[in-house]
Amino acid sequence: MHCNRVSRRQFLRSTAAWTGGIVLSGLTTSCKTGLAGTPTAHRESRPNILFLAVDDLRTQLNCYGHKETLSPAIDQLASEGIVFGRAYCQVPVCGASRASLMTGIRPNYPARFTEAGSRADQDTPKAITLAEHFKNNGYHTISNGKIFHYVADSADSWSEKPWRVYDYDTDKQGDWGAYHFDKIWLNPASKQAVNPKTGRGPFWEMADVPDHAYDDGKTAEKTIEDLRRMKAGNQPFFIACGFSKPHLPFNAPKKYYDLYNPDEINLADNRFAIAGKPPECTNSSEINSYSLVSGWPDKEAFHRQARHAYYACVSYVDALIGKILAELKTLDLDRNTIIVLWGDHGWHLGEHNFWGKHNTLNNALQVPLIVRVPGSRQNLRTDALVEFVDIYPSLCEFAGLPYPDSHTLDGKSFVPLLNNPNQPWKEAVFSQWKKAKAVKTDRYLYTEWSSGSKMLFDHLSDPQENINIADQPEAADTVAHLSSLLKTS
Ligand SMILES: [Ca+2]
16 A cells, blocks of 8 residues: 555654744654644644646646746746646546545545546545545635535535535536536537537637636636635635636637637647557547537648647636736735645647547646745756645645544655655556556556556657557566556555
8 A cells, every 4th residue: 555644643743844934844843833623723823725726737838848838827836836747646537536636545446536527525425635624623615616526525625615606516417518508608609519419519619708707717706805805814724726627618718719829839749549559548538529529621620729729728727827826925825825736637639649538648647736835945846756645645744734534645745845856756656547557657657457458658768658568578577567566556
């Protein structure tokens, strides 16, 4: 097991502690702020948490080396904090990934965290979620937009009823388009192009509207209002703000599309099948539930349009994040607020002619993760392997909270990496997708299916994952080692 079991006493004796802006990692000190669990926690004794989730955002950001994507606000955040260059989600689908992250518990197919609609309160009913743990320790916790997949999941984690522009309590799988059609697609032309099988509109649109016309703009405004409201009080806060873009459909205000010249958008240069790909490794069919996916003059035109639309949504969300971070600074809350930004899983943008998530290729598993801690060193980057189950224990350590009593956290706090980003760290991180188990090490990404199929990529010689070398005789020892690692996960 990859657990990091630490008793409350051990934790308080050896953890880092929040000291009003400086992370003291590795010091042998008691928690300076005293025992956690006091419902009267004071603002100055605990850092606030601003928890920014971005749906379906892969590392398609300027600060991750994708220079063609315009993400100035996130890049600025990255320059003030630490970029995790090799962070991995536990499950490449919304609900399961979020449920795992918010409980700090790994998926275990088929028992828990396997589906798009997985719920933490159903799969792990006894677990205290990350937000609930902060609430129980004196924080005022707020959920805006998409944090859990369903707004009703673990709703008692929050001090206030979790907020969304439209209440998804009644949302059922498959009727998203019909249910919210007039709210999601704002361009009148989109309503004329409906996929007859699903009732959904186009996979992309641009409408000449202000930021707040789409849901994410309203979610940002609500979050800014909450920051102002929390500023007036003395209670530390944990505000989670979950944006729904760049999840399909790629709908964003026109001005974000206009940031890009479509003729200059580069396409994936490996738009071909993986050599030796097991049949179990498949493309996502999600984009096909929308309209305007077919009928393009050629494949390149479709690839270019889909990338353009994804980039526009990234820039839209980036601008909204910029507004929130500007308000945080205006309110002088930035000096004692820890910011965590994450995308819930990766996405394919035409590599191998794949679009979307739902497999164990690196593009579906690798995620953006950026953390800014006031008073900590800035402009850091680490290539240490970290995974989403590490976020729960890390935030406990940042805030000087003990780990929850309800369950064992499967992750390991990455707080020490802020002091030394290059130190030896985890040998491997683990992901699952249905009957596939995957392990990522420094050099390799290996997947094993319950059917016996295997897939191995050497990221040193083949970072694009174009050739599955699992069956090559010279890879036998590597496969045996990685397979043994999987059995420990
Ligand atoms: Ca997602």
